[in-house]
Amino acid sequence: MAGKGVFKEILDGDVFKYYVDGEWRRSCSGQFINVQNPSTRKPMFRVQACTQDEVNRCIDSAKAAQKIWARTPLWKRAEALHRCAAIMKEQKAPIADCLVKEVAKALKDAVVEVVRSGDLLSYTAEEGIRILSEGKFLVSDPFPGNERNKYCLSSKIPLGVILAIPPFNYPVNLAVSKMGPALIAGNAVVLKPPTQGAVSCLHMVHTFHLAGFPKGLISAVTGKGADIGDFLTMHPGINCISFTGGCETGIAISKKAGMIPLQMELGGKDSCIILEDADLELAATNIIKGGFSYSGQRCTAVKVVLAMECIADQLVCKVNAKLAKLTIGMPEDDCDITPVISETSANFIEGLVHDARHKGARLHQEWRREGNLIWPILIDHVRPDMRIAWEEPFGPILPVIRIKTVEEGIHHCNANNFALQGCIFTRSFDKAIMISDAMESGTIQINSAPGRGPDHFPFQGLRDSGVGSQGITNSINMMCKIKSTVMNFPAATYTMG
Numbered sequence: 001m002a003g004k005g006v007f008k009e010i011l012d013g014d015v016f017k018y019y020v021d022g023e024w025r026r027s028c029s030g031q032f033i034n035v036q037n038p039s040t041r042k043p044m045f046r047v048q049a050c051t052q053d054e055v056n057r058c059i060d061s062a063k064a065a066q067k068i069w070a071r072t073p074l075w076k077r078a079e080a081l082h083r084c085a086a087i088m089k090e091q092k093a094p095i096a097d098c099l100v101k102e103v104a105k106a107l108k109d110a111v112v113e114v115v116r117s118g119d120l121l122s123y124t125a126e127e128g129i130r131i132l133s134e135g136k137f138l139v140s141d142p143f144p145g146n147e148r149n150k151y152c153l154s155s156k157i158p159l160g161v162i163l164a165i166p167p168f169n170y171p172v173n174l175a176v177s178k179m180g181p182a183l184i185a186g187n188a189v190v191l192k193p194p195t196q197g198a199v200s201c202l203h204m205v206h207t208f209h210l211a212g213f214p215k216g217l218i219s220a221v222t223g224k225g226a227d228i229g230d231f232l233t234m235h236p237g238i239n240c241i242s243f244t245g246g247c248e249t250g251i252a253i254s255k256k257a258g259m260i261p262l263q264m265e266l267g268g269k270d271s272c273i274i275l276e277d278a279d280l281e282l283a284a285t286n287i288i289k290g291g292f293s294y295s296g297q298r299c300t301a302v303k304v305v306l307a308m309e310c311i312a313d314q315l316v317c318k319v320n321a322k323l324a325k326l327t328i329g330m331p332e333d334d335c336d337i338t339p340v341i342s343e344t345s346a347n348f349i350e351g352l353v354h355d356a357r358h359k360g361a362r363l364h365q366e367w368r369r370e371g372n373l374i375w376p377i378l379i380d381h382v383r384p385d386m387r388i389a390w391e392e393p394f395g396p397i398l399p400v401i402r403i404k405t406v407e408e409g410i411h412h413c414n415a416n417n418f419a420l421q422g423c424i425f426t427r428s429f430d431k432a433i434m435i436s437d438a439m440e441s442g443t444i445q446i447n448s449a450p451g452r453g454p455d456h457f458p459f460q461g462l463r464d465s466g467v468g469s470q471g472i473t474n475s476i477n478m479m480c481k482i483k484s485t486v487m488n489f490p491a492a493t494y495t496m497g
């Protein structure tokens, strides 16, 4: 399906082009990057290996187009996003098909990702209309020593060119969640897709092309990290970086970037604390959904269960019963557990399991792996000296730590460098709020698994899990600067009359 019909112009032979100046082009490097199918472990697609000159061209065009876009009335910018949202949803099938083939996402989830991205754009258009039309009016006399002889009008202005870098696991949604807010606020966007997920991103960008955004305003540049990674993030033409990905990459980019606003959404090790009074059926259902959806490859996956000892056996029994019902296989067949993104990732997950087993953890299911497909495992009686207690596996394995006191659970959650989300299961509202206050993470869910959505909720990590806050409103605000105009009068304005 990819490259056919409406998308044929993004393909050159069997290589996908990159997007600049409102056109799909081949790179003059003559080199390509293979995108593997995680299920078959064979090359699936090829994308251009763009050069630094081509990156410069993208940024120059973006700068020029942004100047005109910033003067385009807000309602017209909103209309363009609504048009794009409609096209994206109409074209969900070919985009979802790419997600299945390059990130091994189950087809039904791939379709949800595209539709959710269209909805995100529509909401962004409406939210932008509301919040960007508002400014502030201040007078000078409340501040000591001043008369009322100055009026200050402040409003939001765009930053310029936003560099958007999404990760492989939600390449479409996490690109759109950066592009929509950037565009409604009057910015241009340079998108650097992840290698796995690049072709889904390019298809998604084509829906912006079809929606008629001005030439140059959006570009999508694919390439080798070594050639264009640092070049992009350290480029003086970039005015803001919105990045989602691993901690190591994010922290390295933050250190290299110049004095520009950064939005960093990094890894997580979301703790799930289960109290003795919890609804264990609800908790088990959420542990399965939170821990194993998309084979655990979600920043907000439940990544460690901290269960009170007195209910742990009962909980584990319920989780195991539900885990046994998960279907394991290929994304095309809509299986619950599908191959993880790469062999490197599968080897890493295997290393975590072996470390836990050697140190005495109990595996409730047998270790089984075929290629990148890993059968789900609940790893019980995990202790703090095991790697799995602290590291983010990004795979279908879930540790359970049995705790004697709730303080022990809170301590484990707060002792981790990651602090994205967490969750608590209890029937006591008072306890839920007190524990939520004590857990130092970006978001705490009460009686539900961690999750990013709905997409207009604030979304942020503390400590190594990130900088800044996403969510539609926060992203729009983050991609603007405040500008003030101060009217100075020769005398205080209340002296007349």
Ligand SMILES: NC(=O)c1ccc[n+]([C@@H]2O[C@H](COP(=O)([O-])OP(=O)(O)OC[C@H]3O[C@@H](n4cnc5c(N)ncnc54)[C@H](O)[C@@H]3O)[C@@H](O)[C@H]2O)c1
Pocket (backbone or CB within 6 Å): 165, 166, 167, 168, 169, 170, 192, 193, 194, 195, 225, 228, 229, 230, 232, 233, 244, 245, 246, 247, 249, 250, 253, 265, 266, 267, 268, 298, 299, 300, 392, 394, 420, 461, 465, 466
């Ligand atoms: N907090 C969140 O919102 C969130 C959401 C999804 C995923 N994640 C995290 O993302 C990670 C998985 O994604 P991944 O494996 O794609 O992460 P990654 O860090 O390997 O890559 C993320 C993106 O950065 C790009 N990149 C890598 N090196 C670069 C460089 N030097 N310069 C510029 N770009 C560079 C990659 O091509 C990719 O597009 C997990 O840790 C997960 O928790 C976080």
